Amino acid sequence: MKKIIKRYRGFLFVLVAMILLILFNQELGLKTLRITGNSVKEMLLVIPPIFLLLGLLDVWVPRETMIKYMGEGSGIKGVLLAIFIGSAAAGPLYGAFPVAAVFMKKGVKFMNILIFIGAWSTTKIPMFLFEIAALGNTFAITRLLIDIPGIIIIAFILSKMVSKKEVQALYENAASID
Structure with missing residues (x-):
């Protein structure tokens, strides 16, 4: 468990910070959550094709x-x-x-x-x-x-x-x- 917490401490810190932000300033917290969601969505659209091409490069x-x-x-x-x-x-x-x-x-x-x-x-x-x-x-x-x-x-x-x-x-x- 300690190993997992240590590995993901950056993510957990940001998650706690976002929760606190939502609790103290709901409007800003929700805006931050939307921006984060859009960034994650963009990454999920970009990264799979790159890894597919990398796999082909690696093999071919x-x-x-x-x-x-x-x-x-x-x-x-x-x-x-x-x-x-x-x-x-x-x-x-x-x-x-x-x-x-x-x-x-x-x-x-x-x-x-x-x-x-x-x-x-x-x-x-x-x-x-x-x-x-x-x-x-x-x-x-x-x-x-x-x-x-x-x-x-x-x-x-x-x-x-x-x-x-x-x-x-x-x-x-x-x-x-x-």
């Missing part, structure tokens, strides 16, 4: 192929592939992390994983098309031309700042997830 794409195209020796081809996959992805940023974990299991270079996460968060193709329509070609293209090198530079710096021991621990943790 051999580790050797991922290492060849996005692993340590992949060079610019790995960087471009990470940008393309991240830009073509759909869904909120929290969907990128399970994909990154599968990439780690498949032997993708740490810097390429960071580039993938950066591309997922800033260079999505639908967002780019919306920006062209709403804000104009100049803004959209300028932002993209600044973001892509920025993502690569940040990923490079982070990959150099994080120790090999920490990176190894991340890869081992990802490999243990089934």
